[in-house]
Amino acid sequence: MTACVHTKKVAAVVTASLVGALSLGAAPVAAMADTADTGIDLQAAAWYTDAKVTKATDGKGGTVSNPNEATFILGSGKYLVPTEVANSMVMTPIDDTFAVVCDNDSNWASSAASTARTDSDGNPYYVGLGVGGWYKADGVDAFEITSTSQTLTAEQAEAYFGGKLVDLNNTPVEVDPSPNFRVIISKDGHSVDQVFKIKAVSSSQEIKLDGAVVYDGENLIGCDIVFVDESGTAISPVQWFEADGTSTTSIVNAGSYYAKFSNGQTASFEVQALDLSSASVVINDLQSGKGSHAGAYWNDDILDALVINGDRINATLKGQLDIVKRSNPSAYASGENTVTIARGAGLSSNIKGTASVTFTIYDVNAVDSVEYGRQTAVETTSGGYAYDTVEIWLENGMAYDESKISVKDSLGNTYTGDDLEISYSNRATGEKVNISALAEMGKYSVNVRVKPFNDFVSGDYYGGSVSFDVDVNAMSLNSNKNLAFFFDGKLSGDSASATYDGTDQLSKLETVVKNAAGDTMEEGTDYTLEITKDGKDVESATDAGTYVVTAKPVTFDFGGSAKNSSPSRSTRSTPSASSPLPTT
Numbered sequence: 001m002t003a004c005v006h007t008k009k010v011a012a013v014v015t016a017s018l019v020g021a022l023s024l025g026a027a028p029v030a031a032m033a034d035t036a037d038t039g040i041d042l043q044a045a046a047w048y049t050d051a052k053v054t055k056a057t058d059g060k061g062g063t064v065s066n067p068n069e070a071t072f073i074l075g076s077g078k079y080l081v082p083t084e085v086a087n088s089m090v091m092t093p094i095d096d097t098f099a100v101v102c103d104n105d106s107n108w109a110s111s112a113a114s115t116a117r118t119d120s121d122g123n124p125y126y127v128g129l130g131v132g133g134w135y136k137a138d139g140v141d142a143f144e145i146t147s148t149s150q151t152l153t154a155e156q157a158e159a160y161f162g163g164k165l166v167d168l169n170n171t172p173v174e175v176d177p178s179p180n181f182r183v184i185i186s187k188d189g190h191s192v193d194q195v196f197k198i199k200a201v202s203s204s205q206e207i208k209l210d211g212a213v214v215y216d217g218e219n220l221i222g223c224d225i226v227f228v229d230e231s232g233t234a235i236s237p238v239q240w241f242e243a244d245g246t247s248t249t250s251i252v253n254a255g256s257y258y259a260k261f262s263n264g265q266t267a268s269f270e271v272q273a274l275d276l277s278s279a280s281v282v283i284n285d286l287q288s289g290k291g292s293h294a295g296a297y298w299n300d301d302i303l304d305a306l307v308i309n310g311d312r313i314n315a316t317l318k319g320q321l322d323i324v325k326r327s328n329p330s331a332y333a334s335g336e337n338t339v340t341i342a343r344g345a346g347l348s349s350n351i352k353g354t355a356s357v358t359f360t361i362y363d364v365n366a367v368d369s370v371e372y373g374r375q376t377a378v379e380t381t382s383g384g385y386a387y388d389t390v391e392i393w394l395e396n397g398m399a400y401d402e403s404k405i406s407v408k409d410s411l412g413n414t415y416t417g418d419d420l421e422i423s424y425s426n427r428a429t430g431e432k433v434n435i436s437a438l439a440e441m442g443k444y445s446v447n448v449r450v451k452p453f454n455d456f457v458s459g460d461y462y463g464g465s466v467s468f469d470v471d472v473n474a475m476s477l478n479s480n481k482n483l484a485f486f487f488d489g490k491l492s493g494d495s496a497s498a499t500y501d502g503t504d505q506l507s508k509l510e511t512v513v514k515n516a517a518g519d520t521m522e523e524g525t526d527y528t529l530e531i532t533k534d535g536k537d538v539e540s541a542t543d544a545g546t547y548v549v550t551a552k553p554v555t556f557d558f559g560g561s562a563k564n565s566s567p568s569r570s571t572r573s574t575p576s577a578s579s580p581l582p583t584t
């Protein structure tokens with residue numbers, strides 16, 4: 001006897017624990033004659049269900065570490081710019097198909113005038129936006145805040161929080177930090193919102209310089225001078241002054257200065273003279289015959305190669321330095337050379353002290369190619385060096401290994417180990433790092449120098465250096481971001497329905513796993529799927545009941561955030577363990 005099946009909607013659910021459950025429901029016997037089809041209703045999370053902002057920038061290109069608790073300093077120009085939302089199933093990048101607006105939790109000021117004020121020089125400005133007020137900015141058309149239209153578009157928000165907004169009389173408008181602000185991401189009638197705060201700097205709290213500021217011949221405003229509050233948060237000044245109170249937009253010379261902040265508070269600071277005796281002063285090795293004077297090196301060539309505190313010197317600084325002593329007075333010869341660097345005679349007090357620097361001029365470039373293991377990291381081409389990035393995938397059990405680096409010269413000689421001097425830097429920040437940094441995810445530059453040596457047969461000096469890139473990729477994949485289940489081509493949970501027609505419903509279920517680089521991983525190679533019903537393996541879903549679909553990693557681990565350590569081996573034996581979902 002063949003039983004009829006009653007029409008009934010049942011759930012197809014996926015969870016963050018890497019398990020999807022597809023439930024097919026059977027009707028009571030008394031109702032069997034009603035109809036002969038069964039619906040499948042997809043009720044798992046859509047992109048907006050319980051979603052939170054998981055990635056964001058600060059409006060100035062910086063990354064916000066915790067978008068759910070974001071607070072920015074008044075006057076910094078920073079605010080929350082979401083770039084991704086995610087729930088327990090899938091991450092959703094914010095692209096041009098989403099509308100992104102900003103408002104606050106108490107609406108804008110109730111009067112058109114907002115709050116009028118004047119600065120210490122008597123210049124007017126407003127604090128906050130007012131209902132009935134009209135505003136504009138470069139690249140932003142004039143707009144009005146009304147009782148029914150109080151959200152800012154992405155462009156308007158950038159101008160407001162960036163301090164670029166003015167009224168129609170060109171009076172500046174500053175941010176009112178009193179309310180909580182909210183950014184709203186919406187699409188197709190659904191939305192996700194996230195609150196953030198703007199923190200006014202207390203006039204009584206300490207503002208101090210973060211680190212020392214040293215003369216380098218260039219304008220230090222913009223990147224070299226950084227102030228922080230008591231919590232260590234960077235604060236941007238709104239005005240700069242010389243010691244006598246003269247306003248300035250350029251701070252170059254050593255001396256006393258002070259900065260003014262949006263709350264009226266000031267902080268004094270010193271630009272220190274460059275002390276060559278304590279600074280890091282380096283001259284990289286040079287190849288003979290490459291000087292600018294018929295192949296010979298003169299003092300200006302040596303100064304061009306000068307690196308102070310990690311940066312190649314600029315033309316201004318070069319013009320203030322001189323080589324006052326050298327080991328070979330007549331010429332820069334192949335081999336080891338030592339020079340003494342000092343401030344040029346009669347020049348300013350921006351520079352003091354001297355530095356003795358040793359470098360090598362080599363005859364033969366010993367760097368023709370660089371290999372990392374069996375991979376060519378750098379190879380010589382007709383156009384110079386061609387760079388191939390070395391990829392380290394930590395979830396595959398790989399780890400960066402300095403001993404795998406080898407350098408070959410054009411004669412086939414190989415240099416490894418103690419023949420080499422290797423240093424590292426972070427490509428994102430430019431800062432030097434230790435080799436231990438490459439145990440963590442990031443993008444790094446590796447500088448390889450062949451230690452100069454003399455060939456006693458030919459009398460030539462060998463040397464040279466070259467750099468290549470290493471990308472250390474995520475230690476492990478995050479199931480909340482790298483795994484998704486789709487049913488009938490749609491992310492499970494977007495309320496689509498399908499009518500049961502007697503076919504295997506698992507054929508409509510698709511599992512997608514992507515690695516840290518965004519490449520789709522292969523089922524059967526990188527992971528396997530396990531499908532069970534009532535704890536037993538099955539190959540199809542045609543009968544009533546709950547079917548559990550589990551993705552089991554093979555070449556990676558679902559270990560949570562990529563910033564966390566990879567799970568220990570003891571936890572990898574059951575990397576996707578979870579309880580089956582109840583029958584619905």
